[in-house]
Amino acid sequence: MIYLYIIKCKDGSFYTGITSDLERRIKEHNSRMKSCLQKSKVPVELVYFEKYSTRIEAARREKEIKGWSRIKKRKLINSLH
Numbered sequence: 001m002i003y004l005y006i007i008k009c010k011d012g013s014f015y016t017g018i019t020s021d022l023e024r025r026i027k028e029h030n031s032r033m034k035s036c037l038q039k040s041k042v043p044v045e046l047v048y049f050e051k052y053s054t055r056i057e058a059a060r061r062e063k064e065i066k067g068w069s070r071i072k073k074r075k076l077i078n079s080l081h
Helices: 022-031 055-066 070-078
Strands: 002-008 014-019 045-052
Touching (some): 002 022, 014 070
Antiparallel strands (some): 002 014
């Protein structure tokens, strides 16, 4: 199982990524281990995820979402509530 995820950073920005272990990846972001996030962006909060059976599918969706505006990402996140 591969996850596409969106996290909300401390500064209010969104980061979109993919991983096979969602819990571990969020911990990595918050500890800044194996994470490209700057110190000013942590801690982070998981706000959205989708499951995919292949990395190719997840990467395709990641690329799509990364091209979206902040408003469109927020609508996707809010669609869960």
